[in-house]
Amino acid sequence: MSRDVPEKPASVYFFATCLVDLFYPEAGLAGMTLLERQGIRVIFPPGQTCCGQPMRNNGWLDEARAIARQQIKTFPKPIPIVVPSGSCAGMMHRHYPELFAGQPDEAEARAFAARVYELTWFLVHVCKLSLTDGGPPVTVAFHASCHSQREMGVRGEPESLLAGLSNVTLAKLERPNECCGFGGAFSVRQPEISAAMVADKIDDLSKSGASEVLSGDCGCLMNIKGALEKAGRPQKARHIAEFLVERGR
Amino acid sequence: MNAPLPQDTAATAPLAFTGKARVALNDPRLRANFRRAMDGLMSKRAAQFADADEWRTLRARGAEARARALAKLPDLLERLERRCAENAITVHWAETTGQANAIVLDLLTAAGAKTVIKGKSMVSEEMHLNAHLAAHGITAIESDLGEYIIQLAGEAPSHIVMPCIHKNKAEIAALFAEHIPGQPYTENVDDLTGAARNALRGAFAAADAGISGVNFAVAETGTLVLIENEGNGRLSTTLPPLHIAVTGIEKVLEFLDDVPPLLSLLPRSATGQPITTYVNMISGPRRPGEKDGPQAVHLVLLDNGRSRVYDDPQLRDTLRCIRCAACLNHCPVYTRVGGHSYSFTYPGPIGKILSPQLEGLDCAGDQPHASSLCGACAEVCPVEIPIPDLLVRLRGEAISPTSRAVKGGGSARSLGDRLGRRLSTAILGQPRLYGLISRLAGRIGDRLPSWLPGLNRWTRVRSKPAFARRSLHALARERGYADE
Amino acid sequence: MNDTARAAILARLRAAPRSPAPAYPRPGTPAWAPPVHGSERLARFTALLEAAHAEVYQASATDWPARLAELLEQKAVARLLYAPTTPAGRQLAQAWGEATDGRPRLIAYDRPVEAMKETLVSGVEAALTGTLGGIAHTGSLVLWPTPDEPRLMSLLPPLHIALVEETAIADSLSALIASQHWAKAMPTNALLISGPSKTADIEQTLAYGVHGPKALIVLVIRP
Numbered sequence: 001m002s003r004d005v006p007e008k009p010a011s012v013y014f015f016a017t018c019l020v021d022l023f024y025p026e027a028g029l030a031g032m033t034l035l036e037r038q039g040i041r042v043i044f045p046p047g048q049t050c051c052g053q054p055m056r057n058n059g060w061l062d063e064a065r066a067i068a069r070q071q072i073k074t075f076p077k078p079i080p081i082v083v084p085s086g087s088c089a090g091m092m093h094r095h096y097p098e099l100f101a102g103q104p105d106e107a108e109a110r111a112f113a114a115r116v117y118e119l120t121w122f123l124v125h126v127c128k129l130s131l132t133d134g135g136p137p138v139t140v141a142f143h144a145s146c147h148s149q150r151e152m153g154v155r156g157e158p159e160s161l162l163a164g165l166s167n168v169t170l171a172k173l174e175r176p177n178e179c180c181g182f183g184g185a186f187s188v189r190q191p192e193i194s195a196a197m198v199a200d201k202i203d204d205l206s207k208s209g210a211s212e213v214l215s216g217d218c219g220c221l222m223n224i225k226g227a228l229e230k231a232g233r234p235q236k237a238r239h240i241a242e243f244l245v246e247r248g249r
Numbered sequence: 250m251n252a253p254l255p256q257d258t259a260a261t262a263p264l265a266f267t268g269k270a271r272v273a274l275n276d277p278r279l280r281a282n283f284r285r286a287m288d289g290l291m292s293k294r295a296a297q298f299a300d301a302d303e304w305r306t307l308r309a310r311g312a313e314a315r316a317r318a319l320a321k322l323p324d325l326l327e328r329l330e331r332r333c334a335e336n337a338i339t340v341h342w343a344e345t346t347g348q349a350n351a352i353v354l355d356l357l358t359a360a361g362a363k364t365v366i367k368g369k370s371m372v373s374e375e376m377h378l379n380a381h382l383a384a385h386g387i388t389a390i391e392s393d394l395g396e397y398i399i400q401l402a403g404e405a406p407s408h409i410v411m412p413c414i415h416k417n418k419a420e421i422a423a424l425f426a427e428h429i430p431g432q433p434y435t436e437n438v439d440d441l442t443g444a445a446r447n448a449l450r451g452a453f454a455a456a457d458a459g460i461s462g463v464n465f466a467v468a469e470t471g472t473l474v475l476i477e478n479e480g481n482g483r484l485s486t487t488l489p490p491l492h493i494a495v496t497g498i499e500k501v502l503e504f505l506d507d508v509p510p511l512l513s514l515l516p517r518s519a520t521g522q523p524i525t526t527y528v529n530m531i532s533g534p535r536r537p538g539e540k541d542g543p544q545a546v547h548l549v550l551l552d553n554g555r556s557r558v559y560d561d562p563q564l565r566d567t568l569r570c571i572r573c574a575a576c577l578n579h580c581p582v583y584t585r586v587g588g589h590s591y592s593f594t595y596p597g598p599i600g601k602i603l604s605p606q607l608e609g610l611d612c613a614g615d616q617p618h619a620s621s622l623c624g625a626c627a628e629v630c631p632v633e634i635p636i637p638d639l640l641v642r643l644r645g646e647a648i649s650p651t652s653r654a655v656k657g658g659g660s661a662r663s664l665g666d667r668l669g670r671r672l673s674t675a676i677l678g679q680p681r682l683y684g685l686i687s688r689l690a691g692r693i694g695d696r697l698p699s700w701l702p703g704l705n706r707w708t709r710v711r712s713k714p715a716f717a718r719r720s721l722h723a724l725a726r727e728r729g730y731a732d733e
Numbered sequence: 734m735n736d737t738a739r740a741a742i743l744a745r746l747r748a749a750p751r752s753p754a755p756a757y758p759r760p761g762t763p764a765w766a767p768p769v770h771g772s773e774r775l776a777r778f779t780a781l782l783e784a785a786h787a788e789v790y791q792a793s794a795t796d797w798p799a800r801l802a803e804l805l806e807q808k809a810v811a812r813l814l815y816a817p818t819t820p821a822g823r824q825l826a827q828a829w830g831e832a833t834d835g836r837p838r839l840i841a842y843d844r845p846v847e848a849m850k851e852t853l854v855s856g857v858e859a860a861l862t863g864t865l866g867g868i869a870h871t872g873s874l875v876l877w878p879t880p881d882e883p884r885l886m887s888l889l890p891p892l893h894i895a896l897v898e899e900t901a902i903a904d905s906l907s908a909l910i911a912s913q914h915w916a917k918a919m920p921t922n923a924l925l926i927s928g929p930s931k932t933a934d935i936e937q938t939l940a941y942g943v944h945g946p947k948a949l950i951v952l953v954i955r956p
C-alpha cells in the first residue's frame with residue numbers, strides 16, 4: 001500500500017485514541033512532543049473520544065457511525081490528523097469510507113479519512129525525522145501491530161526510526177508479523193485463544209533478548225505489557241513515541 | 250425471489266466453537282502438529298511470492314477472473330451446462346446436499362455400483378456423501394492419502410488441503426498397523442506411503458465408479474480442471490467406468506484463459522509448490538476408439554445456500570474462494586485450535602465466513618467472533634477476499650439483520666448487546682459525558698475488582714490495566730494543546 | 734427434481750442484484766502478463782523438473798531409443814508399456830528389434846483398458862509416452878492422450894518416460910493455450926505433469942509414488 005506523501009504542514013490535529021487518553025496519556029504527550037520538535041503546531045480537539053472501532057468490531061455499525069460522526073465533526077480543518085495507533089488510524093482511514101458508503105455524509109467521511117496518518121509513518125515520510133541517540137546501549141524489540149501493517153501500510157517505519165539510534169539494538173523476533181492476540185473484544189470473547197496467542201508472543205519477545213518492548217499501538221501494548229507483568233517477566237513495554245522522545249535528539 | 254431451501258445440511262448439532270477450541274488448546278501434541286505444519290507452509294508460500302510486483306499483478310488477475318465469473322454466474326452456469334452436454338458430460342443441479350446425495354446415489358444405483366473410489370472433494374464432505382452411500386449399501390473409499398488416513402480413523406478433515414495435518418507419524422503408523430492387514434508398525438514415511446499404495450491399488454482397479462471434486466469448471470469449453478499431487482484424482486477419474494464430479498455452483502470460470510493465472514496462484518498459495526504434479530483437464534468421457542477413460546462423466550452442481558449468499562453484493566465475495574487454504578495456514582487462531590474446533594466442513598478464516606452463511610448464523614454464529622481481525626488471511630488471499638470485513642459484516646447481521654442473504658440474521662440479539670450499544674453511543678458520542686466518565690475512571694477505576702465478569706477473563710493471564718490519574722484530555726488542556 | 738432445482742437456482746441467481754465485474758487491470762496496477770523465459774526455457778524447464786524429483790536427459794531424434802535402452806537397463810526394467818501406433822512407438826520397436834537381450838520387453842497398449850487391466854495395474858515396470866510439449870514456467874509436460882496413446886500410460890506404471898521435443902517447450906500455459914487455440918477444441922483429457930506422483934500428507938514429509946509413478950524420466954529431443 002503506497003500513499004502520497006504530503007508537504008510538511010504548519011499544524012496538525014492529534015487524535016489520541018481512547019486507550020491513550022484513559023490509560024497511556026504519556027504516550028500521547030510523547031507523540032505530540034515529537035511532532036512539535038519538528039516545528040509543527042499540534043492541536044488536540046477536546047471533543048475527541050474514540051474512533052468507533054470497538055463498536056464496528058462488534059458489528060454495531062449504526063453505533064460506530066454515530067461515534068465516527070462525532071470525530072469527523074471534531075476535526076473540521078483541512079489539515080492532517082495524526083494518530084499514535086495503527087489500529088485506530090486504520091479504522092478512520094480505511095473503514096470510515098466503507099462505513100459511510102451510501103450515506104449522505106459519505107463524501108465528508110472520505111475527505112476525513114484521507115487526512116488520517118499513523119504517527120511513525122508521518123514522522124518518517126512527512127517530517128523526514130532523523131534522531132541522534134542520547135541514551136545508553138539497550139536492546140529493544142518492536143511489536144508491529146496487525147492493523148498498522150495491513151491497514152495503514154506501516155512497514156518498517158518504526159524500525160527505521162529505531163535503527164537511526166546508534167546505541168539501540170533492535171532484537172529479531174521469530175514471528176514479527178503474528179498477532180499478539182488482543183483484537184479488542186476478542187481478548188475477552190475468546191479468552192483462552194487470546195491467552196495462548198499472547199503467551200506465544202511474550203515468549204518470542206523474551207527469547208529475543210530485548211529488555212524492552214515497544215509498539216505503536218496501545219491495544220497491543222496493554223495486552224503484551226499485562227501478560228509480561230502477570231508472568232513476572234522483566235521486560236518493560238511502552239509506546240515507541242515515549243522511547244523516541246526520551247532518547248532522540 | 251428467494252425460494253425456500255429444504256433443510257438437511259447439519260448432520261449433527263455441533264458443539265460450540267469455544268468448547269472445542271479449549272480442548273484443542275490443551276492438547277500439546279495437536280498444538281505442536283499444527284504449529285510445525287503451518288510454519289512450514291507459511292515459509293514455503295512466502296518463497297513463492299518473493300516478487301511483490303508479480304504477486305500484486307497476478308493476484309489482481311486472479312481476483313478479477315473470479316469476480317467476473319461471479320458477476321456472470323447464472324449465464325456462465327448455463328453455458329457450462331451447454332458445453333458439457335456437447336462434450337457428453339451430463340450436468341445435474343442440486344439445491345441441497347440431500348438432493349446432491351440422491352443424484353449421486355441414483356447414478357450409482359443405475360450403474361449397479363457397489364464400491365466407489367474417491368478423489369479428494371470438500372463438497373462431498375459438505376454433503377456427508379460417504380455416510381449417505383454407506384447407508385445405501387455402497388462403500389466409498391477415500392484415496393487421497395490424507396483422506397484415507399482420516400477415513401481409517403473415522404474422523405473429518407481438519408484442513409481443506411491437507412486433511413490429516415493434525416496427525417503425526419506415530420499416530421498414522423498405529424492406524425495403519427491396526428487397519429491394514431499384514432502391516433507392521435513403522436514410522437518410515439516411504440513405507441507408510443507404500444502401504445497405502447498397495448492397499449488402494451486393488452481398490453482402484455475394482456471400483457465401479459470414481460467420485461471427485463472440481464477445482465475449476467470452465468464454461469467456455471465444458472472442461473473440469475482438477476489439480477493434485479498424488480495421482481489418485483487421475484486414477485479415480487480415469488480407471489473406473491463411471492466418473493461423477495461434485496462441485497459448488499461458484500466454481501465456474503468464464504474462459505480457459507482464466508485457468509493459468511489461478512493455477513499459478515492456487516498451489517503456490519496452498520503448499521508453496523510452483524504447480525501441482527498433476528493438472529487434469531477433463532472435457533468428456535471416453536470417445537469411440539479411445540482405450541481408457543470412463544464411459545460416462547456426470548457433473549453435480551451443488552447450491553446448498555450459495556445462491557442465497559449470492560444475493561448480497563458484499564457477501565458474494567465469499568464465493569470467490571478457490572480453496573487454497575492460505576488463510577488457514579496464516580491464521581493465528583486456526584494454528585492454535587486446529588480444524589476440528591470449527592465443527593463444520595470448512596474451518597479457519599474462510600470457514601468463519603462460509604459456515605455461518607451456508608448453515609445459518611443461528612447455527613454457526615459464534616464463528617465470526619473467533620477472530621482477532623488481524624487481517625493475515627486477507628493479506629495472503631490469492632483472490633482478495635476481504636475476510637475481516639466480512640466477519641464484521643456477519644457479526645452485524647447476527648444482531649441487526651439487513652440482508653435476506655443471511656440465514657439466521659438477528660439470532661444473537663440480546664439484552665446485553667442492546668445495552669452495550671446504547672451505552673457506547675451515549676458515552677462515546679457525547680464528549681461531555683465521556684469526559685465525566687474518564688475523570689471518574691481516573692479516580693476510582695483502579696478499584697474495580699479483577700473478578701468482575703469480563704475483566705476476570707482479561708486478568709487470568711494479564712495484569713489489570715491501570716487507569717491514568719489524569720487523562721490526556723486533562724493534560725492536553727493544561728499544556729495548551731486543546732487551544733484552537 | 735433436477736429441472737426444478739435448476740430453475741430455482743438460476744432464478745435466485747438472476748434475482749440477485751447485478752454487480753459489475755471489477756475493471757482489470759485496476760487503475761494504477763500493471764496487468765499480469767504470462768512469464769516469458771526466451772532462451773532460458775530449456776534450462777528452467779530442466780531445473781524445475783529436477784527440483785520436482787524428475788530425471789531429465791537430452792537425446793537426438795535418432796539416438797533416443799538407444800539412450801532409453803541404457804537408462805532402462807540401469808533401472809532393471811523388464812517390461813515397457815508403449816504405444817505401437819505412434820511415430821515414437823514405431824521408431825522404438827524398429828530400433829530395438831525383436832531381440833530382447835538386456836532390453837525390456839515391449840508391451841503394447843493395444844486393447845481397451847478392460848481387457849488389459851491386470852497388465853496395466855501390475856504387469857509393467859515402465860511406460861513410454863510422447864508429449865504435446867513442455868512448459869518452462871512451471872517445468873511441466875503437456876500430454877493430450879489419444880486413442881493411440883491412452884491416458885493411463887502416464888499414470889499406472891511405476892516409471893513414466895516422456896519424450897519432449899525441445900522446440901515444443903513453451904514459455905507458459907497461457908502461451909500454449911493461445912498459440913494452439915486450445916479453447917476451440919479441447920481433447921477428452923488434457924494433462925500437465927510436473928514430476929512423479931508425490932504426497933506430503935504425513936508430517937509434510939515428501940514421499941514419491943503414492944499412487945502414480947514413483948519416478949519420471951524426461952528425454953528432451955534436441956532438434
